[in-house]
Amino acid sequence: MASAVLKVAAAGVSRCSRVALQRVHSTTAPLHQGVPASLWKLGRLNHIAIAVPDMEKATALYRDVLGATVSEKVPLPDHGVYTVFVELGNTKLELLHPLGEKSPISGFLEKNKSGGMHHICIEVDDINAAIADLKTKNIRMLSAEPRIGAHGKPVMFLHPKDCDGVLVELEEA
Numbered sequence: 406m407a408s409a410v411l412k413v414a415a416a417g418v419s420r421c422s423r424v425a426l427q428r429v430h431s432t433t434a435p436l437h438q439g440v441p442a443s444l445w446k447l448g449r450l451n452h453i454a455i456a457v458p459d460m461e462k463a464t465a466l467y468r469d470v471l472g473a474t475v476s477e478k479v480p481l482p483d484h485g486v487y488t489v490f491v492e493l494g495n496t497k498l499e500l501l502h503p504l505g506e507k508s509p510i511s512g513f514l515e516k517n518k519s520g521g522m523h524h525i526c527i528e529v530d531d532i533n534a535a536i537a538d539l540k541t542k543n544i545r546m547l548s549a550e551p552r553i554g555a556h557g558k559p560v561m562f563l564h565p566k567d568c569d570g571v572l573v574e575l576e577e578a
């Protein structure tokens with residue numbers, strides 16, 4: 406009889422400690438507990454893009470005045486831009502200047518004559534999973550399919566009106 410009581414008590418203690426452990430776990434668990442884990446993850450900031458009206462002047466600012474290492478100017482006709490990358494150690498700046506008559510940054514430079522921050526680029530581990538998921542959350546994609554971006558990797562732009570006024574580029578890392 407006494408041993409039966411002890412067994413029941415022991416079972417109770419171990420059940421309590423399991424519950425306690427689960428509670429400790431729940432305070433440190435991700436906020437989306439109960440929601441299936443996402444199939445894709447956001448990564449590091451890849452770059453911040455700045456649209457500039459004068460590429461040579463902007464490149465000289467970062468290279469000669471601010472002392473940064475800058476890349477060559479690269480034309481990307483498929484995207485309608487010239488790019489220069491500025492190395493910052495923890496991330497990069499991408500200087501953008503229009504290329505061709507239908508450049509997607511022409512309208513932006515019309516409105517911002519002296520240039521300005523154009524978009525941010527964040528890495529993702531799986532761009533197709535990100536696109537599929539974000540579409541279900543009513544975030545508009547700015548092209549039908551991912552395109553190959555400045556680093557030779559698939560990219561997708563998200564509509565700035567769906568991202569708090571910021572044009573967001575996702576790049577598969």
Ligand SMILES: C[C@@H](C(=O)O)C(=O)SCCNC(=O)CCNC(=O)[C@H](O)C(C)(C)COP(=O)(O)OP(=O)(O)OC[C@H]1O[C@@H](n2cnc3c(N)ncnc32)[C@H](O)[C@@H]1OP(=O)(O)O
Nearest residue numbers: 481484509512513523547554555556560562565570571572
């Ligand atoms: C090589 C690659 C890479 O890094 O890998 C690149 O950088 S390519 C970089 C260039 N490529 C891209 O930007 C591709 C994605 N961008 C686009 O599809 C376009 O630029 C849009 C973002 C849709 C904007 O197009 P567009 O200027 O023709 O339209 P719009 O003037 O009517 O703009 C619609 C509304 O969005 C706002 N808007 C326009 N551009 C914006 C920007 N960069 N940031 C925040 N808001 C912006 C406008 O003020 C306007 O708001 P209101 O109605 O309130 O006035």
